[in-house]
Amino acid sequence: xxxxxxxxxxxxxxxxxxxxxxxxxxNATQADDLVQSACERALSRQQQFQEGTRFDSxxxxxxxxxxxxxxxARAVRKEDGSEIDEERYGxxxxxxxxxxxxxxxxxxxAMSRLPEEQRVVLMxxxxxxxSYREAAEIADVPLGTVMSRLARARAALAxxxxxxxxxxxxxxxxxxxx
Amino acid sequence: xxQQDDRRDLDERLVAFLDGEADEAEQAAIIALQETDPxxxxxxxxxxxxxxxxxxxxDDVLDEPxxxxxxxxxxxxAEAEPASSSAIILPFRRRKPKPKQPGKAWRxxxxxxxxLAGIATIAAMxxxxxxxxxxxxxxxxxxxxxDPDMPMATDMGSRQVASANAVAPDTGLGSAGWMDTVAGYHxxxxxxxxxxxxxxxxxxxxxxxxxxxxxxxxxxxVWGLEFQxxxxxxxxxxxxxxxxxxxxQMADRQAGTxxxxxxxxxxxxTSAQPPAAKPPAGNKPVGSKTAAGKAALPVTLFVTTGEQxxxxxxxxxxxxxxxxxxxxxxxxxxxxxxxxxxxxKGWMFSVANDxxxxxxxx
Numbered sequence: 386x387x388x389x390x391x392x393x394x395x396x397x398x399x400x401x402x403x404x405x406x407x408x409x410x411x412n413a414t415q416a417d418d419l420v421q422s423a424c425e426r427a428l429s430r431q432q433q434f435q436e437g438t439r440f441d442s443x444x445x446x447x448x449x450x451x452x453x454x455x456x457x458a459r460a461v462r463k464e465d466g467s468e469i470d471e472e473r474y475g476x477x478x479x480x481x482x483x484x485x486x487x488x489x490x491x492x493x494x495a496m497s498r499l500p501e502e503q504r505v506v507l508m509x510x511x512x513x514x515x516s517y518r519e520a521a522e523i524a525d526v527p528l529g530t531v532m533s534r535l536a537r538a539r540a541a542l543a544x545x546x547x548x549x550x551x552x553x554x555x556x557x558x559x560x561x562x563x
Numbered sequence: 564x565x566q567q568d569d570r571r572d573l574d575e576r577l578v579a580f581l582d583g584e585a586d587e588a589e590q591a592a593i594i595a596l597q598e599t600d601p602x603x604x605x606x607x608x609x610x611x612x613x614x615x616x617x618x619x620x621x622d623d624v625l626d627e628p629x630x631x632x633x634x635x636x637x638x639x640x641a642e643a644e645p646a647s648s649s650a651i652i653l654p655f656r657r658r659k660p661k662p663k664q665p666g667k668a669w670r671x672x673x674x675x676x677x678x679l680a681g682i683a684t685i686a687a688m689x690x691x692x693x694x695x696x697x698x699x700x701x702x703x704x705x706x707x708x709x710d711p712d713m714p715m716a717t718d719m720g721s722r723q724v725a726s727a728n729a730v731a732p733d734t735g736l737g738s739a740g741w742m743d744t745v746a747g748y749h750x751x752x753x754x755x756x757x758x759x760x761x762x763x764x765x766x767x768x769x770x771x772x773x774x775x776x777x778x779x780x781x782x783x784x785v786w787g788l789e790f791q792x793x794x795x796x797x798x799x800x801x802x803x804x805x806x807x808x809x810x811x812q813m814a815d816r817q818a819g820t821x822x823x824x825x826x827x828x829x830x831x832x833t834s835a836q837p838p839a840a841k842p843p844a845g846n847k848p849v850g851s852k853t854a855a856g857k858a859a860l861p862v863t864l865f866v867t868t869g870e871q872x873x874x875x876x877x878x879x880x881x882x883x884x885x886x887x888x889x890x891x892x893x894x895x896x897x898x899x900x901x902x903x904x905x906x907x908k909g910w911m912f913s914v915a916n917d918x919x920x921x922x923x924x925x
Contacts, residue, residue, distance in 0.1 A: 396629075396637030396795060403633075404624040417630055424636045489623075492616045510582060511617045517584050535582070536574040542613035 386440075391431055394440045395424060401441065401513065402448055408508040409452045411497050419455070423448040445513070446523045449505050456501060495545040503538035506531050511539075577607050581614055628747035742901075746886035748805055749863045749903040766793040766804070774804065775868050778898070781918040783808055788862060788914075803899075806864040862904035862911075864918065880915040882908055891915040895923060 386394070402423065406416035426447055427434075434443055496504060502524075509520040510531070517535075521528045579585050580593040597604040766773050768790050771780050780790050789811035793804045878894040889911050892901040900922075902915045 392637045399629045400625045404621045407624045408621050492620045532575045536578045539613045543609045
């Protein structure tokens with residue numbers, strides 16, 4: 386793969402990298418910073434990409450590695466997720482989208498409350514559609530770990546969603562949790 | 564504890580089943596389990612619901628235009644040797660050095676004399692959706708409806724939002740978010756052209772064979788537009804090309820000698836309409852100076868590629884107003900097309916029909 390092909394591949398995978406990063410970081414600015422760091426690292430280590438392997442997997446791995454590194458370095462913690470919500474609710478969207486947006490915000494918030502390592506595999510498998518084996522390679526963990534993290538992540542989501550939905554006045558409850 | 568482990572183990576099995584990771588024997592086992600045990604069935608349904616909700620939770624990010632600074636990483640650095648790269652640097656026009664004038668006056672003066680002046684003026688009029696702000700002319704340029712014969716464009720826009728969303732799935736471009744995306748890409752191009760010496764294209768007029776075999780570059784010479792190049796982009800998660808057309812050289816020369824006054828704010832710029840750029844007879848007449856001038860504004864054409872399925876219905880050119888641009892989109896032979904620009908509706912429609920004709924003529 387020459388330089389131009391490499392950059393083409395990079396551009397093609399950008400939207401998915403942004404989606405993945407948004408899932409990890411929560412807010413758009415932090416997510417795009419993460420994508421930028423990953424792209425810069427990829428460009429500086431082009432020669433490390435192995436021909437015949439999947440370029441997107443390689444990029445996702447870089448994104449998640451940098452994200453975990455950043456978490457460790459900055460000890461980023463999101464106890465209440467208020468910062469994220471501000472951004473998610475700050476957009477002026479048409480009224481018809483508000484309902485869908487509330488549901489979306491709820492599920493995103495539920496996802497943001499998951500432990501980092503669960504969120505990574507959830508994003509990789511459920512959102513990005515990677516197989517367990519691919520996700521294990523990207524996240525650099527054993528296959529069995531992917532399975533257990535996925536199961537726990539989804540079980541936790543199911544519980545959080547139940548809390549936010551099934552009860553009367555569920556939206557008020559959801560608001561209170563913020 | 565044993566019970567907890569069992570539950571976790573069961574969740575793992577159910578989740579793997581939902582993810583298509585279970586082998587045939589395990590699939591059969593899960594199906595049998597949930598048929599015999601209502602609790603397991605409920606659990607499976609709940610996990611499936613959680614999975615579905617999570618799956619689409621961040622899809623709207625795909626509809627967002629990728630920020631310019633990220634896209635820029637995908638382009639070869641300007642100092643790279645063009646010969647070694649598929650991205651060839653194509654200068655818009657060599658700019659004559661101008662004596663430096665102070666402050667805003669210098670910038671205005673320089674832009675006025677630059678062949679990019681028309682583009683710069685549009686840039687100032689754009690409502691930029693991608694976080695770029697263009698303030699070279701301050702904020703005294705009011706938004707003008709692009710078609711004087713139409714009702715206020717803003718009314719038109721809001722009225723058509725509902726229908727746009729209703730028809731969007733037929734375009735093959737997914738949700739209606741793509742319209743904002745193409746408008747954003749168009750505005751980004753216009754704004755990034757401001758004062759830029761070079762624009763890097765993935766495909767230039769000399770490397771058109773780099774395009775996929777079923778994608779052609781329409782010749783818009785009759786409309787006074789010249790193909791500048793194309794960039795690879797991603798629309799709604801699908802590969803696509805954005806073609807750039809700007810007023811051809813004859814238009815520029817004409818414009819250089821007969822500067823026009825832009826109706827939008829009294830700014831003098833160089834988008835006068837040359838005879839060559841007049842729409843052919845038979846189209847809706849463009850009666851006003853504004854409309855005539857707008858006809859020689861840059862346009863971008865979006866073409867989606869790489870679609871495996873051609874079974875989506877064809878769609879004739881349909882008009883939309885979005886983010887201060889006029890947008891005409893259609894579907895033809897497995898490609899989604901969108902023509903974006905700021906010329907008036909009748910002219911945009913005519914160009915779109917011409918492109919549809921040209922792309923169907925082979």
